[in-house]
Structure formats: structure tokens, C-alpha cells
Amino acid sequence: MSLGRKFLYRKFSKSFRELTQPLREEAAVEDEEGGSYPSCGADTDRAGSPEAAAAYGQSWGTMLPDLLGEIIRRVEASGDQWPQRQSVVACACVCKRWREVTKEIVRAPSNCEKITFPSCLKQPGPNGFSHQCLIRRNIKKSTFYLYLALTPSFTEKGKFLLAARRHRHGAYVEFIISHDLDDLSQRSNAYVGKLRSDFLGTSFTIYDSQPPHSGARPSSSRASHRFASKQICPQVPAGNFEVGHVTYKFNLLKSRGPRRMVCTLRCPSREEAYPEREKKTNVQSDTEMKKSASSSSSSYGSTVLRNKAPRWHEHLQCWCLNFHGRVTVASVKNFQLVATVDYRQPGGRGDENKVLLQFGKVGEDTFTMDYQQPLSAFQAFAICLTSFGTKIACE
Known part of the structure; x- marks a missing residue:
């Protein structure tokens, strides 16, 4: 023993x-x-x-x-x-x-609204209810830590979920995401995925360490490879899988207001996010299995998010958004994302009045992150990481 x-x-x-x-x-x-x-x-x-x-x-x-x-x-x-x-x-x-x-x-977080195992971090969040999280930044070490908030207080850390470290490779910036506080290496078993920017810092690609769905192929770009040499363990994928893109609109003269961003994400359905549960609970006939096999490619669709446009407050002379008390400090990093395209909805049109992800500043190095379905904690954390850093072409 x-x-x-x-x-x-x-x-x-x-x-x-x-x-x-x-x-x-x-x-x-x-x-x-x-x-x-x-x-x-x-x-x-x-x-x-x-x-x-x-x-x-x-x-x-x-x-x-x-x-x-x-x-x-x-x-x-x-x-x-x-x-x-x-x-x-x-x-x-x-x-x-x-x-x-x-x-x-x-049960999965989309049903029970609870995060229990590390696999829950890549499963869709609850529907109609947001997981309230905190992001704490360490500027000296260029690290970021995601915690699940257990109380409404912004001072308590809560339950640790994910960590990220920023690396600069020439003109490019990478964020290595891990579920280990101390081991933030791309070769580690705790490696979850990464975020990579272009040389302007306005376009980001989100990579997942595991295949997001059956039949997924790793990215062919050299930057997406985990190992420089041969793969050591066959159980650990050598490449990364693209699961999303985040793009900031150019705004050199600030003529269009605050930052504008568009996110295109590959969000799995409930069957793709929790396949073992569905195999045990759903007994399908031969014809139903054929139909599900033919529509398996459509079960893993794309969701397009954009930031909610703020309104100009004449009295305060600034741009404002209603964060319902979850954001207390004005910052260019603050944003709310709504869906313009949602493959789960009839016609694929998203509800632009429903905030799926909001991020904002509450302290010098403390930020709030609230997300819900169809986003996962990993995807929401990666999107929020793109907001850190100065973007000359956007502001």
C-alpha cells in the first residue's frame, strides 16, 4: 500500500x-x-x-x-x-x-453548478448562473492565478483552479496555463494549454493540450508543438489543439471608444464535454446511432463573442458598464462579452443581452472573472489573459 x-x-x-x-x-x-x-x-x-x-x-x-x-x-x-x-x-x-x-x-458543472475535478475546468459552466472567480496577478514573476470565489469578499483567495505564466519569445508573447501552482512548464503533466499572441499583441490563439473532440488534429504550426524532440510518452499529446481566437480591433486614435474585441471559440456540447456519462445514460438504437454519427461534426460548433458596447456617462465623463458590483476600479481592461453567434440556439443567433463572461478590476493586482455556459473555466481564463498588457494599436 x-x-x-x-x-x-x-x-x-x-x-x-x-x-x-x-x-x-x-x-x-x-x-x-x-x-x-x-x-x-x-x-x-x-x-x-x-x-x-x-x-x-x-x-x-x-x-x-x-x-x-x-x-x-x-x-x-x-x-x-x-x-x-x-x-x-x-x-x-x-x-x-x-x-x-x-x-x-x-454530475457535470453544467448540471450541478459545482467544480470538483480538474476535468471540470474544460467543461461548460452552469446555464443561467455564473461561476464567480478571482484572478490574482504577480507582476514581478509574470504569473496569474485563478481562484474560485467561496465568499463575496475580494480579499479571500478561495479555491485554486489554474495558473499561468507569461513568456516573451522575441516579438511574441505566450501564456503557459497549468493546474499546478509551482509547475508552469509546457512539458509538465499539469500543463493545460497555452495562449499565444502575434507581434502586435492584438490577435491571440488559444491552444488546448488535449483533443477537444473526437477526430481533432493538432495544429501544424511550429509554435504549437509541446516538445522540440520526439514524443516521450504516447499518453501525452506532443502537439496543441486550436480551440479559439481572440482579436482586438485597431483603434490608434481612440476614435472608436474603448477596446473592441471579438472571440471565436470552439465550444463542445454536453455530449462532447462529458462523453462517458452520455454513453451510460443514453441507450440508442441503430438508426439513432447513425444519425448521431452523421451529426457529430455539428455537435462541436463555433460561438462568436464580442464585447458589450459601453455607454458614455456625461456626469462622470467616462465609459460605463453595469457590472452589478463585481467591478470597483475603472480600467481599460474591464469588459463584458455577449454572444453574437451561438450554435446551440435556433438559427445560430446568440442572445446579445446575456453576459456570458465579464472581467474587471477590483484591486491593484486583483480582478474578478464571472463565466457561464457555453464557456469553460479554461477558455474564460485564457480570454481574460489577453486583456493584460499594453496594446498600442488598440488604445
């Missing part, structure tokens, strides 16, 4: 024992009444010996299926936000069987 496994066993054995005691008593009564549940310690074929069978029967992986599912359901329902959500992660770390059951029970 590894050291991490021993730590988790000691930490949660007592709480799980207290939680499952009533359920174990019910299972014992059913066994005495002629129930069909097998004895956990009687599997001598798999264990090989009575001593090994006894040890195998005491492991968490041999728990009754109904009992195991009920435990994870209660743990999942016990905490709506962090730090209580760490109990769900602890359940998934017990063993492979617990991890599979946990994935089946814990």
Missing part, C-alpha cells in the same frame, strides 16, 4: 465507518433473511488463500455495490462548495472502483 493510500485510509476510515454503520446493519439483516448479497471475505478464487482472502475482504474495493454507491451519494450531497467538496475527491482517490463509481454519480 502506497504512502498516499495509507494516509487517505487513516484519515477517512473513521468518518466512513460512522457513515456506513446503519447501512451495514441493514445489509446484515438482509443477508440473515436470505438476501442475495455475497460475503465480502469469501472470495478465495481471487484472493488465492484464506489469509489473502481476509485481507482482500477488508479492503475498500470489496464493498457491496449498493452500499458503495449510497456512501458516495451521501458524501457528494454533503458539500455544495469547497472545502467540503474535497471529501468527494478523497472518495475518488481510494481505489479504481471508487473512482469509477464517483465519476458516475458526480
